[in-house]
Amino acid sequence: MTKRIATHSGTHHADDAFAVAVLTALFPDHILLRTRDPDEVAQADFAVDVGGEWDPVRGRFDHHQRGFEGTRTRLDVQGQPQRAEPYASAGLVWREFGPAYVRQLAEGMGQHLDDAALARIAQETDSALVRYLDLVDNGADAVAPGIFGLSELLSLLNTDWMEEQGLTREAHAALQMERFREATALVRRFLDAFLRRRVGQLLAAGKVRAGECLFDGRVLHLPEGGMPWTRIVVEEMPEVLLVLYPDAEPGRHQLRTVPRRMGSFEARMDLPGAWAGLRDAELAAATGVPDAAFCHRNLFIAVARSYQGALRLAELALQHPR
Helix, strand or coil: CCEEEEECCCCCCHHHHHHHHHHHHHCCCEEEEECCCHHHHHHCCEEECCCCCEEHHHCEECCCCCCCCCEEEEECCCCCEEEEEECCHHHHHHHHHHHHHHHHHHHHCCCCCCHHHHHHHHHHHHHHHHHHHHHHHCCCCCCCCCCCCHHHHHHCCCCCHHHHCCCCHHHHHHHHHHHHHHHHHHHHHHHHHHHHHHHHHHHHHHHHHCCEEECCCCEEECCCCCCCCHHHHHHHCCCCCEEEEECCCCCCEEEEECECCCCCCCECCCCCHHHCCCEHHHHHHHHCCCCEEEECCCCCEEEECCHHHHHHHHHHHHHCCC
């Protein structure tokens, strides 16, 4: 059945754009209304950021009403409750439909995930993305400086006073609807990209754990390139100092250092300082590896034109005093 999805007219914000993007993806047979008319809102199957009600059973996802007390609890690094953060419409909709959205995307990738995996990815998405949209909408946190946040970037898609000059009421509403649809499409592009990466990380985890450990476990060899290995290695393999895997360019292999913790630029070990910024013949001369191709000047990546060459670079790096 066709679903009627209502949200407020006028200026859009990231929280309503996100919430509507989720609902329109899950219910492709829909009618989208941007209105503040109480009768139209009451007749909608879903009312997002409008209507003065929070009732998921009835498809009501507003957070502006007096007495609204919907919050998510943030946990500290030890997993203990830290503080309560208020929901906006993005979080309210994701709370109800996040796992279903992840399931739809995963199945579109030809992957079936169990309920626990769906719930975990949905929760990670809330922590990494959705909560920040809610914080901005509720005026609780600016999140990012300048315009470098999704909420601010989406706000740039709103019409401005110069565009609005001379427009009829109907033309103005049509232009605002066009911009709102642009915002929801952009949200979906980023959301889907994030989820594809998370699904990929989940599916790759077993392959990373099964990777061949070399040099007394200090080098992890992955037979496939492009796999997301960082979290598994950082959290589960404290002895691994370097990771070796095929480069995107055929025949080449990369050697990467391992960060001390997720999000850190500090590595468990750096590559030798004498290699910094060298390429081709210069790097080959410095290392004695004929097919050595490149070492980043910040000493976190080196490349050779063969597996054996990269393996030799790893061996030399491990011999270098740390």
